[in-house]
Amino acid sequence: MSAIEVEPAEGTRLRRGLPRTAGGDRWPPAGVVTRISTPAVEDKGDEGLVSAASAAGTAVTAAVATSSATAVLPPASAAILPAAELGPIPFRRTVWDGRAPRHIPEAPASARPRPTWPQAIAVLFAAAGLGVLAAAAVAFARTLLSLDALQDFLAAFPGHYEPLIAVEPGFAPWIGWQHFFNMFLMVLIIRSGLTIRREKRPTAFWTPKNNPKGKVSLTIWFHQALDILWLTNGVIFLVLLFVTGHWVRIVPTSWEVLPNALSAALQYISFDWPTENGWNNYNSLQQLAYFVTVFLAAPLAAVTGFRMSGLWPKKAEKLSKAYPIEWARRVHFPVMLYFVLFIIAHVALVFLTGFLANLNHMFASSDAVSWTGFWVFIAALVAIAAGWAAARPLVIAPIAKMFGTVSGR
Incomplete structure (x- = not known):
């Protein structure tokens, strides 16, 4: 060869x-x-x-x-x-080149999907439909309240009742501070919760010092840390509320709360709103809303959040079977939506029913009609905006390292 x-x-x-x-x-x-x-x-x-x-x-x-x-x-x-x-x-x-997907550059604005004309028209029609329904509800409520039977109902149940237990009027300064901390933490909790729902590949992870297997994303750690602070603030609020006797303001003490709440709701819908005197006594619809938020929605959020967190005992098989995590997930998100709707309605009514007096009640502990509470409220909004902007891994990671290990994987 x-x-x-x-x-x-x-x-x-x-x-x-x-x-x-x-x-x-x-x-x-x-x-x-x-x-x-x-x-x-x-x-x-x-x-x-x-x-x-x-x-x-x-x-x-x-x-x-x-x-x-x-x-x-x-x-x-x-x-x-x-x-x-x-x-x-x-x-x-x-195959993938080994780099983390977060380094992929964003698509140019020209390549992103833009709303089409049919979608824009559908949004406009939906908004117009909601406006028509709202106008119809106002007209219907006004028609009802013009009837003699409803006039007698409003006379018997004006929208509020005198509590059976006497309570000192006004708001102590600690209530204003509690209100601010609750507002500040709630906004960041909602922000981090929504980030967890849409976060596919976390940018950083946190591992506790005494449990190497308890690694979670940095966003989850931040959310749970905020939850702990929020619950701590809530416990302090409840303790002071019952010690000072102001629990009477948000806990119904008579069945008259139900017809009066219906009366207040009809008056709100008709835009002939009930007389506001929050410094002395909430109306019945306000009282029920605060009671549901403090004593039902908040504990439900805490219980479902605890079930989904790393604090849940892994070895409690019977308890986990009796309380499945899927149920907690189905309830936790709707509770968050309730808080969002409550905040929107609460802020709207604060500004529509005499915002200077209402802001003085909450932020200045005063019944005077002045701009003091308004400027304190503006300062609170600036603090919330700063917290919102700072809620990113670059700022969160150094804080998280004080309680565990932060890593990229």
Whole structure:
């Protein structure tokens, strides 16, 4: 057997593999042609050999013929082509390049989906429909309240009742501070909760010092830390509320609360609103709303959040089976939506029913009509905006490191 041999081009190194026979030289022999432009001759004896083994992507073809075979070699310039002239072999990427997906640049604004005209028209029609329904509700409530029977109902139940237990009027300064902390923490809790729902690949993780298996995303740690602060603030609020006797303001003490709450609701819908005197006594609809928020919605949020958190005992199999995590997830998010709707309605009524007096009640502990409470409220909004802007891994990570380990994975 003989091989077709030529002098390789200057500076060209041929890659050689294992020998074909035991104790033989490596294959192919030194000097074998790296590329032949003419068709291979017919093999009449031994089987022909084709070997592909170039790391740079250059095809290597070795032609083997018998002694009776003949071959015509082209010029050396046509037989050997440098790898630089061949260029890289085209390929299709089939695996990820190893970088985290968060480093993928955002699509340009021109490539993002934009609302179409049908979608915009549908939104306008929906808004118009809601406006029509609201106007219809106002007209219907006014029509009802114009009836003699409803006039007698309003006279018997004006929208509030005198509590059976006397309570000192007004708001102590601690109530204002509790109100601010509750508002501040609630906004950040809602923000972090929504981030958890849409976060597919967290940018950072937190691991407790005494439990290496308890790794969670940094956003979850932040959300749970805020929950603990919010619950602590709530416990302090309840203790002071019952110690000072102001629990009477938000806990119904008579069944008259129900017809009076209905009366207040009709008056709100008709835009002929009930007389506000929150410094002394809430109306019945306010009292029921605060009672549901403090004594029902807040504990429900805490219980469902605890079930989904890393604080839940993993070894309590019977308890976990009796209280499945799927149920907690189904309840936790609607409770959050309730808090959002409550905040919107609460802030709207504060501004629509005499915002100077109401803001003084909450932020200045005063029954005077002045701008003091308003400017304190503005300062509170600035603090909330600063907290919202600071709620990012760059700021959260140093705080989280005080209680555990922060890592990228």
